[in-house]
Amino acid sequence: MDPLELVLRWAHILPAATLSGGLIYQWIQVTSWDDDEERQESSRKRWSKIVMICALLLLVSGLANTARISIGFVLPMYYHILLLVKILLAFGVFYLSSLLAGRSETAKKFQADRGKWLKVTALMVIAIVLLGSVMKVSVRQPKSENDEATSQADDATSSQTMIGRNG
Numbered sequence: 001m002d003p004l005e006l007v008l009r010w011a012h013i014l015p016a017a018t019l020s021g022g023l024i025y026q027w028i029q030v031t032s033w034d035d036d037e038e039r040q041e042s043s044r045k046r047w048s049k050i051v052m053i054c055a056l057l058l059l060v061s062g063l064a065n066t067a068r069i070s071i072g073f074v075l076p077m078y079y080h081i082l083l084l085v086k087i088l089l090a091f092g093v094f095y096l097s098s099l100l101a102g103r104s105e106t107a108k109k110f111q112a113d114r115g116k117w118l119k120v121t122a123l124m125v126i127a128i129v130l131l132g133s134v135m136k137v138s139v140r141q142p143k144s145e146n147d148e149a150t151s152q153a154d155d156a157t158s159s160q161t162m163i164g165r166n167g
C-alpha cells in the first residue's frame with residue numbers, strides 16, 4: 001500500500017463527501033429554510049468556512065493526484081477529457097458554493113434565488129463525483145511496465161535485425 005496515495009485519497013474523498021453532502025442537504029431543506037435571521041447568519045458563517053476548507057483540500061489533493069497519476073501511468077485519452085470536464089465543473093461548484101455562503105451584494109442576489117442555485121450546484125457536484133469514480137476505475141498502465149515492455153520489444157527487434165544481417 002502506498003501511504004501517499006492513501007493520504008491523498010482521504011484528503012480528496014472527505015471534502016468531496018462534506019461539500020456534496022452539505023449542498024444536497026441544503027437543496028432538500030430549501031423549502032423549510034430557517035426564517036430566523038440570526039440563526040441563518042450563524043449557520044451561513046459556519047458553512048462558508050467549511051466550503052473554503054473543502055475547496056482548498058480538493059484543489060491541493062486534486063492537483064497532487066493529477067500530477068502523481070499523469071507521471072506514473074499511461075492513461076486512456078478519455079481520462080484526460082473527464083479530468084478537464086471535472087476540473088471545470090469543480091471551479092463552477094467552488095464559485096457557486098462561495099456565493100451561496102457569501103455576504104457580498106452579488107451573493108445576496110444569488111441567495112434571493114437560493115432554491116434554483118442550490119439545485120444547479122448540487123447536480124454539478126453529483127456529476128463530479130460520478131466522473132471522479134469513472135476516472136478511479138479507468139484502466140491504467142504503470143509507465144515503468146510500459147517502458148519495460150517497450151525496451152523488451154526494442155531488444156527483440158534489434159536481435160532480429162542482427163540475426164537477419166548475420167544471416
Ligand code: HEM
Pocket residue numbers: 009012013015016017019020058059061062063065066069083086087090091093094125128129132133135136137
Ligand atoms: C467539487 C470538487 C470535487 C469533487 C466533489 C471531487 C470528487 C472526486 C471523487 C469522488 C473522486 C473519486 C475518488 C476515489 O474513488 O478515490 C475524484 C477523483 C479524482 N479527482 Fe476530484 N473532486 C473535485 C475536484 C477536483 C479537482 C479540482 C481536481 C484537480 C485539480 C480533481 C482531481 C481528481 C483526480 C485526478 C481524481 C482521480 C484519481 C484517480 O484516478 O485515482 N478533483 N474526485
